[in-house]
Each structure stands twice: as C-alpha cells, then as structure tokens.
Amino acid sequence: MADDVKQRKTLDERAQMSDLERLRHSTAHVLASAIAKLWPDAQFAYGPPTEQGFYYDVDLAHRITPDDFPAIEDEMRKVVKENQTFERLIVSRDEALKLAQSGRLAALGDRDTPSTFKIDLLNEIPDDEEISIYQNGDFWDLCAGPHVGRTGNCKAFKVMSVASAFYKGDANNPQLQRVYGTAFKNKTELEEHLERLEQAKERDHRKLGKELDLFHIDEAVGQGLVLWKPNGAVIRQELQDFISEHLRRQGYSQVFTPHIGKLGLYRTSGHFPYYADSQFPPVIERDAMQALADEGCGCGELSNKLASGEIDGFLLKPMNCPHHIKIFQSNHHSYRDLPVRLAEFGTVYRWEQSGELGGMTRVRGFTQDDAHLFCTEEQVAAEVKGCLELVKIVLGTLGMNDYRVRIGLRDPDSTKYVGDPANWDRAEAALREAASTLGTEFKEEPGEAAFYGPKIDFVVKDVIGREWQLGTVQVDYNLPERFGLEYIGSDNQPHRPVMIHRAPFGSMERFVGVLIEHFAGKFPTWLAPEQVRILTISEKFVDFGKEVAQELKNAGVRVTLDDSGDKIGAKIRLAQIGKIPYMLVIGAREAESREVSVRHRDRGDSGSLGVEAFREQVVEEIRSRSL
RNA sequence: GCCACAGUAGCUCAGUGGUAGAGCAACGCAUUCGUAAUGCGUAGGUCGUCGGUUCGAUCCCGACCUGUGGCUCCA
Numbered sequence: 001m002a003d004d005v006k007q008r009k010t011l012d013e014r015a016q017m018s019d020l021e022r023l024r025h026s027t028a029h030v031l032a033s034a035i036a037k038l039w040p041d042a043q044f045a046y047g048p049p050t051e052q053g054f055y056y057d058v059d060l061a062h063r064i065t066p067d068d069f070p071a072i073e074d075e076m077r078k079v080v081k082e083n084q085t086f087e088r089l090i091v092s093r094d095e096a097l098k099l100a101q102s103g104r105l106a107a108l109g110d111r112d113t114p115s116t117f118k119i120d121l122l123n124e125i126p127d128d129e130e131i132s133i134y135q136n137g138d139f140w141d142l143c144a145g146p147h148v149g150r151t152g153n154c155k156a157f158k159v160m161s162v163a164s165a166f167y168k169g170d171a172n173n174p175q176l177q178r179v180y181g182t183a184f185k186n187k188t189e190l191e192e193h194l195e196r197l198e199q200a201k202e203r204d205h206r207k208l209g210k211e212l213d214l215f216h217i218d219e220a221v222g223q224g225l226v227l228w229k230p231n232g233a234v235i236r237q238e239l240q241d242f243i244s245e246h247l248r249r250q251g252y253s254q255v256f257t258p259h260i261g262k263l264g265l266y267r268t269s270g271h272f273p274y275y276a277d278s279q280f281p282p283v284i285e286r287d288a289m290q291a292l293a294d295e296g297c298g299c300g301e302l303s304n305k306l307a308s309g310e311i312d313g314f315l316l317k318p319m320n321c322p323h324h325i326k327i328f329q330s331n332h333h334s335y336r337d338l339p340v341r342l343a344e345f346g347t348v349y350r351w352e353q354s355g356e357l358g359g360m361t362r363v364r365g366f367t368q369d370d371a372h373l374f375c376t377e378e379q380v381a382a383e384v385k386g387c388l389e390l391v392k393i394v395l396g397t398l399g400m401n402d403y404r405v406r407i408g409l410r411d412p413d414s415t416k417y418v419g420d421p422a423n424w425d426r427a428e429a430a431l432r433e434a435a436s437t438l439g440t441e442f443k444e445e446p447g448e449a450a451f452y453g454p455k456i457d458f459v460v461k462d463v464i465g466r467e468w469q470l471g472t473v474q475v476d477y478n479l480p481e482r483f484g485l486e487y488i489g490s491d492n493q494p495h496r497p498v499m500i501h502r503a504p505f506g507s508m509e510r511f512v513g514v515l516i517e518h519f520a521g522k523f524p525t526w527l528a529p530e531q532v533r534i535l536t537i538s539e540k541f542v543d544f545g546k547e548v549a550q551e552l553k554n555a556g557v558r559v560t561l562d563d564s565g566d567k568i569g570a571k572i573r574l575a576q577i578g579k580i581p582y583m584l585v586i587g588a589r590e591a592e593s594r595e596v597s598v599r600h601r602d603r604g605d606s607g608s609l610g611v612e613a614f615r616e617q618v619v620e621e622i623r624s625r626s627l
Numbered sequence: 628g629c630c631a632c633a634g635u636a637g638c639u640c641a642g643u644g645g646u647a648g649a650g651c652a653a654c655g656c657a658u659u660c661g662u663a664a665u666g667c668g669u670a671g672g673u674c675g676u677c678g679g680u681u682c683g684a685u686c687c688c689g690a691c692c693u694g695u696g697g698c699u700c701c702a
Contacts, residue, residue: 358694451702537661539659565665573664585662
C-alpha cells in the first residue's frame, strides 16, 4: 500500500495493471465522484487499488462516518447506472495546471479553491511523461490510468471503512480521511469476498484468545503486556519443547539471563541512547534518583545525564544479544570452539507506540526464541543455512506454508546503519548465498535491514491480510566490533568472530497469535491445551470414565472428564465449542466392553475402540506432532 | 504519537435526563438421558475513570484511560 504512495509507478508499470486492479481503480474514481457530489469542498489526493480493494484519500470538512456510507453508495450507484465513459484526455502541463488552479481537478466543476493536492502531484510528474486527465461524467481527475471503459463496469462494490492517513504517508503532512472500498467483477465475487471477511473475523486471535481462554491483557498490568493463561501456556510450552529438541540436535547450548542490564552495556551495544525512544525508560538507582530530586533536576537534564553516562541505571533489555555476548566473552575461545551457539527464550521489552499495540501480534514485552551464534567468517554461510533449515522445519511441522522470504538489505540512502560498509557487503553476500540454497523464492528488499546488519525474514499474513515478520536470521559484524570480541585462530593470532542472530518463531507472542489464526483455534492434538474429553452418558458410567481418564493421564495425555448432569448432546456441544480434538463417549455399551466411542471434532463419530488402542493411537499422534 | 469510532453483568449485546435489562456462562434443585443446547430457580452491574452542566447524569459536555480501524513507526 505504501508503495503506491512512495514510489511513482512508471507508465509501463501502470499499463500492466491487472483487470481487477483497473476495475478497482476506476471504482475509486466512482467513489470520488460520489463524495464530490455530496461534499463539493472535497480535496482528493491519491486513489489507488490495493490488494483488498481500493481507497481514496480526501480532505474534507465533514467527518465521514460509517453512517454516511449508504448515502455515498447511493451516489455511486447513480454514477454506475449512468454508465459514463472514462475518457482519457492528454493535456499540456500548463492546461493541467490551469484546471487544477480553478479547482477543476478531482471535482465536478470549477471551484473557489484550487485542487491543492493535484497541483502537488502534477509537479511530481517527470517532464518527459504524458499528463492525462480522466473524465467520467462531470468528474475530472488528474490520473495516469488506466481505467475500464465505462462506469457501468463498476457495479459490484462496497464502501468498507474510513480511517485517517497522512498525505504521502508523512506524519508532518496534513491528515486526510482515507475511505476504503472494494470492488469485484460481479456481485457473486463481491459476496464471496465479504463472506471470507466474516470468516476471518471468526478466527481473529483476539476473539479466539478470549473464547479459548488462552491469554489476557489487563490494563492494570499495562498495555501490550501479555498474560499467558493456563491454556495458552500449554501451547507455548509445547512449542518451546519442540524447538528445544531441534536446538539440542543442532548443537546449541541453552542459557538463561536476567531481564535487565546496566545502561553501560547498552551504550556499548549502541542500543542506548540511540534507540531510547523505543525502549522503556531506564530504571535509575535510588541514590542517584534522590540526588537528582534534591537538585531539582529536569527531565531534559536527566536524559542528558543518562546519555552521557554521568548517571547510571538499568534498562529493561530491548534485546538479548548483549547478555549473550557477555557469556561468550567470559571465556577465552579458540577457533576449535567455534561456532558457539547460545540459545535462550529471552524476554525483551520495547516501547511500541500506543497506537500500534494490538492483541498478541504487537506488544511491549515479548519472548524471543532467540539464539546468537559466534562463528568464523568462513562458517557464516553454513551457519546461516543451518538457521534457515530450522525455520523451515518449524514452519513445515506446523503446516504454515503460506509465507514469503525476504532479504532485508540496507537502504543506501539512509544513515541509520552502523558499521563498516565493507562488512555490510560481505554480510549481504553471505545471506544471498544461503538464501539461494533454501529452495524457496525470496525477494531482496532494500531498507528492511536491521540497524546493525542485513537479515532474512520469514513473513506470513494474518487473516485480515496484514503481514507479520516471524522467523528471522541476521548477520552481524557490528556488535563483535563494538564489544571487541575475539577468538584465537590456528595462526595463534586473535581474530574477530561474526555473530548471527536468529529466532525461528520470532516472538512467542506474535507466533502464537498468528498460529491461533492459522489453525482457527483448532490446534493439532500435540498443541491442544485439552486433547481429550471424556463424556459420560449418565452418572452410572463416571467410575469407568475416571479409569479411562487415569489411563490416558498416565500416558501423558491432557484429558478431562465431563461428569456433569448435562445430556450427551450438550456435553458434545461444549467440547466442540472448546475445539477439543477428541471426545470419548462412555455409556452402557462401552462400560460393558471396556471400549470408548471416539468422536473427533472435525471427523465426527468414528466408532468404538478399545481403551488401550485409543491410547496408543493418540499418544502416537502427539509424539509425531501430526497435523 | 496522530485521526476517527467505541467502552453497560464473566461473555455477546439491548436500553433510558428520574440510580438498569436479555441470552449464554456461574450457582442451587430436579432430571440420568447415546453424538452440537433438559427444566425450574438464585445470584450477579459505582453503566471505563475523574470533573462539569442539571433539582437529578449511565444518558448531555470536557479531560484522561483502555480498546478497535487506519496512518507513522517497528533495532
């Protein structure tokens, strides 16, 4: 979406617009005509197609609310019904400017005020590019196109929502109202799309998190601070056990480190004060605090003293790497020791902007399945490859195949990066090499690097189409430099190791949030908080039910017994709503033959099975982490 | 952080300038039942917080907090 704004598309690129994009872009013009009719003071900016539909940014005295949508849609329908042609008119720069100055662009007629945004956009069009104006009815708009033939093509549309957006995505620019809509070839496809959106709402992790009792965020604890409830904790623990198994296989060492560290540590790493805005404020020692209060020290002064090191304090750790580096440094290392791989489920804290927080996917405290690999220059490619393998195993086991891989490179025009450009070149080359062995397509994206090094990210989409970075592998030449890390090489000389940061899940919070949506709450048996529920037909069979429960419990299965007075239909309904994989119905027949009647949440009634046979089956399903 | 919208029982939600209601859940009693809801009863709310207007505010106004949709940001 941002691309539509930030990077001008060339005319060639625009000509390649798909039919659907063309339709949606045209519908955006229909929307604009309708808004211009209802509110003639409307000043329009951009109106591009998007993945889900289209939007048009508009500056308007009236605040558009969902209550206005029916009126807007009515006006749009009129335009569609008139079946106006989209006429393309090539004009000179002067003509276009004249029209814009008389307010004629993105409007239904001349106005008292110029079409301000259009003038601005006009100035951005390169000299050698044609300037075109599209007209449908009386609505004229500066637009490169292309469009569909007639407004009558835009009959399957819906105004979806209104939000605000900064002009050109810059927070210093005025804030516009962004009206979102969607459009499809025909009504059927539109209905299907709306249906999908409804279904997506049902699998929203915030909704399911509440219904399945997985996690809770309490304002008394703090915004963006996740409380894992028992059910959610089971899922997290299973995932951690799963990944730990693979870490042992791949030669990692587990470590534990505290949640805070002294400011000096982060001055060395470069996190403080460089990234102070995205950290929780420092924790200052009591004596220093008192002394400052006595002096009447102001906030600005305080932060200067903290930055300079005149006052010391602690920081809630924004990253785990400095702690791990200190573990590495606490021993001398020979090249024979390398690579050293230190892993920790480390909790970090970052001061995300309040408007950004949401559910488990964007939070202020989260636990990374973190590890830092210290290796020689020659080992980098192989180690990165090992990390990528791990991410693939993780995503594969969970059936998450709908992801994309991006190589985040530095933005050549930005100064936010630290370290020697030559090191960056080497690191970027190493990542490219490793990624090419991945067997998955990847895309290089300048500007997506971490401030200390390039990275490979695994990006997945949530149910409403938002992309989330999960697994990540980052090569870092910078921190080893800053901390003066070294090992003794075979030449008996000190050498600088390279660090690799990696987290296959990214953060447990975000990962589980995405996982909830991925499975729509129907976790595979190995992850399900409650794996089996035993349902008794009546009180008479509770004893046998308890026996079965005990046998499964002994085998490590998470099982409960519903011995309430409810009828079997009600018990089944409750278990279904709880998305429990297996229900075992126990009545007279089962008690007699010492069997259980198996019902699976998706497959329904699956017939009877001996208790032992069922136990073996479910234990194997769990052990193999079947989907 | 910015803009818009929202906040009523554990959950989902209705409602009104005269101190509140439903369904589900909870609890109690009865029922002992074969694959998605057995019946009856009881209890449960400082109507997000703090101020203001008013004889009177859950309702109107303001500020704040929290949430939602976006924008900006995301080491």
